[in-house]
Amino acid sequence: MQKDQLLTRRRTLIAGAAALGAAGAAGVLATVTGDRAARPAAPAAGARAAHHPLKPSAYRLQPLTGYGPPRTVAGRPPVRSEPLLRVSGRGRVMVLTFDDGPDPRYTPDILDTLARYEVRAMFFVCGEMVPHNQDLLARMADEGHVVGNHTWSHPLLTRLSRGRIRSELERTCDVIETAYGxxxxxxxxxxxxxxxxxxxxxxxxxxxxxAWTVDTLDWTEPGTRTIVGRVEDGAAPGVVVLSHDAGGDRSQSVRALRAYLPELLDSGYLVTVPRRQQA
Incomplete structure (x- = not known):
């Protein structure tokens, strides 16, 4: 299949899913059950055999209905006892997330790959990384990506006082608003x-x-093919994938995205960002 035909196919998939999202019932975020905050399950390591179509794994989830650029939602969300691990709604939707950036060495390459395939993702940024990389957050806003808060300095929040937790989160909210809008x-x-x-x-x-459903463990630098295999083996409707675009050498993460993203799209997945629904 020629390159222009592949791109046309992907654009058709995106347009069709968007139409379903607009016509369907409003999507909601699904929580997990249990007394403790659930640990995201780590997928098995190892490379997946090439050229095999992806099939939904044990994660039989439903994705979020509704697509589009970020929008402001009025009102305060509920106080949860566990993080959200997946999205729910209709269709074969997956969410890609990248933590710890922005980093001028790796984030631009990730943005370039996402732009090439007309895909949006979520970037959970550390506030201390933003002041010298505001142009990258501006680009994320321009290209429809969602920017989330990953604290100011990446501390272990469970060891901090309430005042320190608030400072870590609030300072990052402020700097994101300045750079992202x-x-x-x-x-x-x-x-x-x-x-x-x-x-x-x-x-x-x-x-x-x-939180996330599939952890690529890319921060351990396990090899590009291993990262690709973890994403492909964990692929299923509603899955939230965790990767990193900063915090170390992320060249494997950059190369892995170039490999697994077109395979996900060719397998019928719509890779996009969640939209919060007003209660």
Missing amino acids: ERPEWFRAPYGAWNRATFQIGAELGMEPL
């Missing part, structure tokens, strides 16, 4: 470590807690 509606705790104070303060600042 909107205050963040989503936040993610570093290391996936949440507690009641974190949920309360996040809600007070107007943010929902989003």
